[in-house]
Amino acid sequence: MSVWALGINHNTAPIDLRGRFAFALDQIAPTLHGLRTALGASHPHRGIESAIISTCNRTEVYCAGDPMALDHTLGWLAQSGGVSTDLLRSHSYVLEDGPAARHAFRVASGLDSMVLGEPQILGQMKDAVRAAESAGALGSTLNQLFQRSFAVAKEVRTSTEIGAHSISMAAAAVRLASQIFEDLGETKVLFIGAGEMVELTATHFAARNPQSIAIANRTLERGERLAARFGAEVLRLADLPERLHEFDIVVSCTASTLPIVGLGAVERALKKRRHRPMFMVDLAVPRDIEPEVKALRDVYLYTVDDLASVVQTAQASRQAAVEQAEVIIDAGVQSFMHWMDQRDPQHGVVPLIRQIQEQTDQWRAIEMARARRRLARGEDVDAVLEALSRGLSRKMLHGTMAELRASDAEARDQTARTASRLFLRSQSKNPL
16 A cells, blocks of 8 residues: 655646546546546456646645555546646656655645745645545555644744735735726726635735725625625626726636636727726646636736745745644654554565565576576586575675675674674574
8 A cells, every 4th residue: 555646737837738537526527426436447456546626836646555546546647637648747746655644735835836835725625625525536555644634734834923924916916906006996806706815815915905805706695795795886798898997906716617808808908998007816736717818918917826926925924834744744744654664564575575576586587597508508406496596595695704804894784783683583483
């Protein structure tokens, strides 16, 4: 049994590639079903535990089971995103066992986020785990991994100041808008979507008392609930092309798989505005606003990746908190791996056992081939067997003898104790 994580994030893949692997929360269960069905087609990979975390910054597949299923998982993910396996491999990362646990703990704690210490990822991970559990894809191993991730994240939040100096995406958007418009109190702001990110961003803009706020959402009822908080107008998405020119600031973050605001709509809006500038923020992955819009002269369009340089501030102030968090995470990883080893005593040594067996098989094949050649030449059978046994024993003892002769005193003593325990056992236990 192994645990592994396969993923892409804002550090390894551009936004358009990440968009191909973005799964809305209601897509997680059927997607997991597709993964488990694909892995189950090969008998050894049946019963794989799995979970998918998908946000605007990352898509990660966590699995527990036969590590040989990893290549099949990579192929399945590439196919689901409509890209080649080689392309996905060049932009992805694969972590197994301890490194996979460390990564999950760092993600939950906000250490792997574009905004260092941001708290939203923890809630997103919890939602993903609930979705995997509801889909019947979450077994005891992954459940233990994620529950420990949440516990580590909680300790990091309460024991360090990891989030004390963070600048959120929402705050960064307000800061950038202030560079375009001298007085945000004279601007009209449109939010497309009604999810958590839009709600957070609207809260920051509302604090600057803009002239008006409007909410456009596919579901009017949800848009009305959010609009009530800010005294905002509610629009239908179908009304956007005719109303877009009214707004100085547009912030969009939906789960749409296709752009909602196209180049043509923005071009028409600029003509009606007589080319007064528009500030646009696309927080969605995949994109809500066509990327070609950025080339228009009077539009300032920022994506989540564009905001990265703005949010990475006060790094020195946070370094001490990061170091403290890493210590907490290290302890969590050790505890989790100990739990894994207790469940499967051979978990940590299976790869070593496999390598030793392969090496001894190679030695045996070499010596057997040499013995057959000598027998074919008519040499004495006893002499050939003597040479065969001597050759095997020398090969098996070569590494140990070299260490005993070449190591420094402390290492030599340790090697001697290990060699004594392995090779000088009581003759009474000898099966011969």
